[in-house]
Amino acid sequence: MIEEVVARLTAAGETPARAGRDPVNLPMIRTWLEAMGDGNPAYEQAGIAPPAMIQVWTMRGLAPSPVEDPLQVMSDLLDEDGFSAIVATDSEQVYHRPLRLGETVSVRSQLEAVVGPKRTSLGEGWFVTTLSTWLVGDEPVGEMRFRIFRYKPGPRPDRSTALRPMITADNAAFWEGAAAGELRIQQCGECGTMRHPPGPACPHCGSLKPEYTTVEGTGRIHSYVVHHHPPVPGRRAPYTVALVDLTEGVRVVAEYRGPRPEIGDPVRVLFDDGLPVWRPDVEVLGPWELAVTPTLIVSTALATRDFQNVHHDRDAAVRLGGKDIFLNILTTTGLVQRFVTDALGPATDVRGIRIRLGTPCHAYDTLTFTGQVLPHGIEVVGRTAAGVHVSGTVEVAS
Amino acid sequence: MISRTAAIAGIGATEFSKDSGRSELRLAVEAIRAALDDAGLRPADVSGLVTFTMDNNSEIAVARELGIGELTFLTRIGYGGGAACAIVQQAVLAVTAGLADVVVCYRALNERSGRRFGQAYASPDTDAGWHVPTGLATPAAQVAMVARRYLHDHGASTDDFGRVTVAARRHAATNPHAWFHGRPITLDDHRASRWIAEPLRLLDCCQESDGAVAVVVTTVDRARDLPRPPAVIAAAAQGSGPGQFVMTSYYRPTVAGLPEIAVTGRQIWAQSGYRPADVRTAMLYDHFTPYVLMQLEELGFCAPGEARHLIADDGIELDGRLPVNPHGGQLGEAYIHGMNGIAEAVRQVRGTAVNQVPGGGPVLVTAGTGVPTSALLLEATP
Numbered sequence: 001m002i003e004e005v006v007a008r009l010t011a012a013g014e015t016p017a018r019a020g021r022d023p024v025n026l027p028m029i030r031t032w033l034e035a036m037g038d039g040n041p042a043y044e045q046a047g048i049a050p051p052a053m054i055q056v057w058t059m060r061g062l063a064p065s066p067v068e069d070p071l072q073v074m075s076d077l078l079d080e081d082g083f084s085a086i087v088a089t090d091s092e093q094v095y096h097r098p099l100r101l102g103e104t105v106s107v108r109s110q111l112e113a114v115v116g117p118k119r120t121s122l123g124e125g126w127f128v129t130t131l132s133t134w135l136v137g138d139e140p141v142g143e144m145r146f147r148i149f150r151y152k153p154g155p156r157p158d159r160s161t162a163l164r165p166m167i168t169a170d171n172a173a174f175w176e177g178a179a180a181g182e183l184r185i186q187q188c189g190e191c192g193t194m195r196h197p198p199g200p201a202c203p204h205c206g207s208l209k210p211e212y213t214t215v216e217g218t219g220r221i222h223s224y225v226v227h228h229h230p231p232v233p234g235r236r237a238p239y240t241v242a243l244v245d246l247t248e249g250v251r252v253v254a255e256y257r258g259p260r261p262e263i264g265d266p267v268r269v270l271f272d273d274g275l276p277v278w279r280p281d282v283e284v285l286g287p288w289e290l291a292v293t294p295t296l297i298v299s300t301a302l303a304t305r306d307f308q309n310v311h312h313d314r315d316a317a318v319r320l321g322g323k324d325i326f327l328n329i330l331t332t333t334g335l336v337q338r339f340v341t342d343a344l345g346p347a348t349d350v351r352g353i354r355i356r357l358g359t360p361c362h363a364y365d366t367l368t369f370t371g372q373v374l375p376h377g378i379e380v381v382g383r384t385a386a387g388v389h390v391s392g393t394v395e396v397a398s
Numbered sequence: 399m400i401s402r403t404a405a406i407a408g409i410g411a412t413e414f415s416k417d418s419g420r421s422e423l424r425l426a427v428e429a430i431r432a433a434l435d436d437a438g439l440r441p442a443d444v445s446g447l448v449t450f451t452m453d454n455n456s457e458i459a460v461a462r463e464l465g466i467g468e469l470t471f472l473t474r475i476g477y478g479g480g481a482a483c484a485i486v487q488q489a490v491l492a493v494t495a496g497l498a499d500v501v502v503c504y505r506a507l508n509e510r511s512g513r514r515f516g517q518a519y520a521s522p523d524t525d526a527g528w529h530v531p532t533g534l535a536t537p538a539a540q541v542a543m544v545a546r547r548y549l550h551d552h553g554a555s556t557d558d559f560g561r562v563t564v565a566a567r568r569h570a571a572t573n574p575h576a577w578f579h580g581r582p583i584t585l586d587d588h589r590a591s592r593w594i595a596e597p598l599r600l601l602d603c604c605q606e607s608d609g610a611v612a613v614v615v616t617t618v619d620r621a622r623d624l625p626r627p628p629a630v631i632a633a634a635a636q637g638s639g640p641g642q643f644v645m646t647s648y649y650r651p652t653v654a655g656l657p658e659i660a661v662t663g664r665q666i667w668a669q670s671g672y673r674p675a676d677v678r679t680a681m682l683y684d685h686f687t688p689y690v691l692m693q694l695e696e697l698g699f700c701a702p703g704e705a706r707h708l709i710a711d712d713g714i715e716l717d718g719r720l721p722v723n724p725h726g727g728q729l730g731e732a733y734i735h736g737m738n739g740i741a742e743a744v745r746q747v748r749g750t751a752v753n754q755v756p757g758g759g760p761v762l763v764t765a766g767t768g769v770p771t772s773a774l775l776l777e778a779t780p
Binding site: 164165166168170196197222225228230232238254275 | 516517518520522523524525527528530531532533534535536539542543544546547592593594595646648649653
């Protein structure tokens with residue numbers, strides 16, 4: 001059944017173009033910027049729409065779609081097949097050029113891939129990917145690859161089962177340092193030799209005076225591993241672990257977060273949940289802490305023309321298994337854009353926003369954005385207390 | 399010295415499976431009985447039992463089930479598979495010192511149907527506490543850190559790892575006792591296998607097995623009077639390197655090396671008077687393919703970083719320069735924590751192996767890599 005529908009939708013190719021309800025207009029742009037809290041004046045000055053708004057122009061609102069939407073068809077079909085839960089996993093938007101006031105945007109979409117059944121940490125299910133192209137007349141102005149996961153909910157990974165350090169009298173200084181956001185490396189109180197991992201005695205001079213020194217936490221990758229299998233409690237694979245030569249000359253192992261590294265790459269330490277973590281030693285943006293109020297969630301949902309009840313109706317959100325209303329994806333995309341343009345300046349020319357979606361961001365969460373400036377773009381991560389809400393790359397023109 | 403004072407007089411094993419359907423204790427009993435039958439001895443002849451710290455079967459339970467009666471020598475060796483040859487060394491010490499006449503070395507495990515060593519494991523060990531919380535929580539991931547650096551230091555490729563498995567599976571294909579009997583692979587199969595912990599693929603990791611192996615050690619003099627030709631223990635060595643950790647020796651100057659293997663190798667050549675070039679065939683511990691390359695270098699079969707040239711052109715296959723693991727090793731036959739390599743070495747010395755390597759030279763066996771380890775060199779009586 002699934003295969004037949006996939007074959008039919010694939011054979012159908014792109015849907016006919018469906019026009020947006022309103023041309024690109026200043027009132028909607030102003031409402032959107034206000035709801036996002038985005039004070040960037042560049043858009044109004046240039047008479048263009050914020051790039052991250054592209055999907056807003058063709059949102060259907062409460063009206064049913066006049067053309068068959070392949071994503072909706074696949075989603076409904078899988079729902080009937082028992083894959084009752086849904087999450088959006090990826091949204092990769094590319095902007096070919098800015099949209100100007102008065103332009104009318106239309107959208108065509110097609111089914112790109114249906115993959116499954118796959119076992120994931122959420123449960124067993126299917127990934128459905130569509131490709132949408134936005135047009136002004138016949139000119140493609142932007143596109144989006146969008147992926148959802150329809151699944152039968154399984155047991156959730158439990159962060160409380162994550163493997164924790166073994167703290168002893170001989171290594172407590174290191175872990176107390178990590179909890180305090182410092183990298184403390186053992187240094188002999190007699191001969192000054194540094195050493196890691198620490199121990200009660202100095203193998204160099206034999207003294208029993210272990211002390212420590214706090215280091216800056218910079219170094220270079222000596223080796224690294226990308227872990228895929230088997231599952232590790234509290235972790236989402238694939239993830240990277242790196243062995244680093246500290247500038248001071250000893251080696252330290254920790255998780256590495258960033259684009260795929262190479263041996264010799266410079267890294268710098270950060271601390272998360274009492275553990276050191278390596279990141280590329282590049283310019284960082286943030287942190288930017290955003291208090292996610294119900295007003296933010298509701299006003300941005302409406303400003304993005306997303307009227308799904310889970311973004312404005314708390315009772316409905318709770319009934320569907322959430323703890324409260326939560327941010328919609330168009331808003332997350334807009335906030336990622338705001339974070340980067342606030343940090344790099346209003347003239348920043350955003351050409352693409354490719355994000356991977358994680359845990360939902362609910363009302364009353366604090367959403368903290370951090371970023372790293374890398375050659376291929378700005379790597380952005382947005383976290384709540386529950387975990388990573390969004391991670392991805394913002395491409396900017398230089 | 400202990401060289402050529404003792405011999406392996408009998409070997410025994412259960413079948414190798416993924417689900418033995420019986421207790422580890424029963425597997426131990428079956429393998430030891432088979433080994434004693436092979437040696438022409440009775441349980442009452444046994445006065446010593448030696449096993450791995452990790453083995454779940456106590457020496458006294460094994461003795462009770464077999465009806466052994468009195469024991470005068472009981473001991474264990476730690477560090478996982480690193481114990482395999484060291485427990486034989488313990489037996490050599492016991493029979494040479496006159497503490498026991500006949501010592502049985504055994505290892506029995508339901509590793510596949512019971513606790514699987516390849517899964518993430520929160521070891522209560524303090525050393526492990528530096529690595530497990532970072533996500534480096536499986537043996538494959540811990541080896542992968544060394545393997546990545548090895549590729550970088552020596553310009554090797556993951557295909558060089560794959561050639562180790564291709565050789566093992568070729569050998570297992572003609573060994574009826576091997577799990578992968580009749581199932582050889584190609585280098586393309588290796589390239590297509592999924593990532594476990596980059597740069598290691600599934601086909602770089604040994605299999606998981608249920609089974610047991612036992613060997614019977616006695617003095618050379620007594621072994622001469624028993625039915626099987628003795629496999630004389632020309633050398634038996636244990637070794638730990640500087641800055642040694644269990645699987646995570648990342649803090650010594652060279653990460654992409656196995657100095658503990660070199661410690662055993664130097665003793666093997668010194669005790670026996672042989673050189674690497676004399677070795678007819680080698681049973682190299684192969685839980686992960688990169689460590690086979692590094693063992694060849696550390697033992698002196700080639701220079702550091704040169705193993706990929708030694709294994710090229712089928713160099714470690716049956717008709718190669720140094721046939722490695724003619725039984726298929728742990729990649730092809732079974733993962734019995736290195737003990738099945740010792741049994742194969744005995745068959746090679748006797749001339750009874752299914753993939754017999756011709757010639758009269760000694761046969762080398764190594765034990766667990768990345769941990770404190772051990773090695774044996776076996777030969778026929780002159």
